[in-house]
Amino acid sequence: MDAFALEGRVALVTGGNGGIGLGMASGLLEAGATVLIVGRNAAKNNRAVKELSQPTRRVKAIEVDIALDGGGDVAVKAAIDSFGRLDILINNAGTNIRRQPQDYGVAEWRMLIDTNLTSAFLCSKAAYAHMRSTGGKIINIGSMTSLFGTSFSAAYGASKGGIVQLTKALASAWAKDNIQVNAVLPGWIDTDLTRGARKDVTDLHDKVLARTPAGRWGVPSDLAGVAIFLASKASDFITGAAIPVDGGYSAQG
Ligand code: NDP
Numbered sequence: 001m002d003a004f005a006l007e008g009r010v011a012l013v014t015g016g017n018g019g020i021g022l023g024m025a026s027g028l029l030e031a032g033a034t035v036l037i038v039g040r041n042a043a044k045n046n047r048a049v050k051e052l053s054q055p056t057r058r059v060k061a062i063e064v065d066i067a068l069d070g071g072g073d074v075a076v077k078a079a080i081d082s083f084g085r086l087d088i089l090i091n092n093a094g095t096n097i098r099r100q101p102q103d104y105g106v107a108e109w110r111m112l113i114d115t116n117l118t119s120a121f122l123c124s125k126a127a128y129a130h131m132r133s134t135g136g137k138i139i140n141i142g143s144m145t146s147l148f149g150t151s152f153s154a155a156y157g158a159s160k161g162g163i164v165q166l167t168k169a170l171a172s173a174w175a176k177d178n179i180q181v182n183a184v185l186p187g188w189i190d191t192d193l194t195r196g197a198r199k200d201v202t203d204l205h206d207k208v209l210a211r212t213p214a215g216r217w218g219v220p221s222d223l224a225g226v227a228i229f230l231a232s233k234a235s236d237f238i239t240g241a242a243i244p245v246d247g248g249y250s251a252q253g
Contacts, residue, residue, distance in 0.1 A: 003234040007032035010083040011231065012075060014038045014066050014123060015093030017048040019191030020141065020223050024090055025059070026052060027224025028231060033088065034058040036079045040065050058083070066093050067115040072122035080130060087134065088231045089127045091120035092141045094159075096193060098200045101154040109155045116159035117166065124170055128179070135178030137231045140167050142185040142242060147250055152201060164242045171240030180239040182230050187246025189218040214247030 011028045015021035016037030025035050029052055037059070039045050045061035052059045062078045064071050079086045094116045097108050120140050127138065145157035146164045164183055171181040188194060188208040194217075198204050208217060226245050229235050244250045 004228055004232045005032055006088075006228065006232055009033045009087040009231070010079060010085050011035045011088035011090065012038065012079045012086060012123075012127070013090045013092060014075065014119065016090070017041065017044040017061060019193060020186060020189055020220050021090070021092040022048055022051075023220025023223045024092065024139075024227035026221070027227045028088065029054075029057050029059060030224070031228045031232065033231065034083050035060075036075075036082055037061040038064050038066060038075045038078075038093065066119040066123060067111065072119060072124075072126040075123060076126035076130065085134065086127055086130045086136065088137045088139070089123060089131075090139045090141070090227065090231075091123055091163075092139075093119060094141065094193070096153060096156040096197070098152040098156075098197065100151065104155055112155040113159050113162075116156065117162045120163060121166055124166075124181070128174065128177075131179050132174075132177045136180075137235070138170065138179065138181040139227060139230045140181070140183045142167075142183045144185060144187055144244075144246060144249060146183070146185050146242065147244075167242060168240045175239055180230070180235060182235070182238060182240065183242040184223065184226050184230070185242055185244045185246065185250070186223060187212060187218055187244065187249040189220060189222065191220060208249075211252065212247045212249045213252055216247065218245070218247060 011033045013025045016025040017039035064075045142163040143160040146160040167183040
């Protein structure tokens with residue numbers, strides 16, 4: 001038996017049409033899973049499905065804004081309607097607005113918490129209704145800001161700190177249902193999100209290079225292996241963990 005095989009498993013990946021989500025969706029498909037991608041932008045969804053499609057693969061995308069009330073229910077229902085089951089949920093969709101803390105408006109604060117944290121809770125809750133009878137795997141995407149403070153990301157950091165505690169709470173509650181819930185904390189990965197950060201934050205590119213022992217920025221495919229591992233039987237006794245995938249960024253003092 002291949003402990004990492006995902007044949008017969010159905011995965012829902014929020015924010016799977018680009019960046020880290022696309023890298024993880026690609027890994028899950030490679031390991032044999034069927035994947036439903038969730039994103040708001042129809043053109044990006046179509047591009048991702050085209051890029052991921054191969055004759056032996058089952059992959060679809062759905063347009064949903066998971067920051068809206070009911071978004072998680074719609075996404076989970078789409079997975080069940082399309083593929084008949086749900087085994088793996090990756091709560092990856094996320095965004096950021098970079099400002100000094102005193103400059104956030106309350107609407108911006110709420111949008112960031114809703115998109116990055118509340119959506120993970122609501123998607124997980126919707127998934128639990130199905131996974132409680134079958135078992136399952138939930139993977140929440142945190143960040144280095146789950147561990148460290150930054151002057152320019154108070155709302156984002158609060159949401160990502162919350163992701164780690166949400167992960168531990170869900171892991172504790174749902175272990176009895178054979179649902180493992182873990183978090184992945186990416187380091188600095190080259191995506192649309194961090195291309196924006198490099199415009200907003202002076203010298204970010206070089207500062208990240210200097211601080212990362214691996215000596216490079218990550219790429220979305222660096223997240224494929226951990227997604228397969230946490231989605232597979234290989235990780236059945238791991239729950240409530242928060243695993244950095246950061247080229248050593250968080251290890252270096
Ligand atoms: P991208 O901006 O490249 O991708 C974000 C994805 O989320 C897109 O697919 C986007 O699709 C989707 N998305 C955003 N908001 C919503 C929404 N309201 N409803 C549905 N989908 C949404 O970012 P990354 O790939 O870099 O980030 C992915 C995750 O990884 C995020 O949670 C981010 O915080 C986290 N992360 C990223 C790091 C990095 O260095 N890149 C480091 C640490 C964590 P669409 O626009 O179509 O809605």
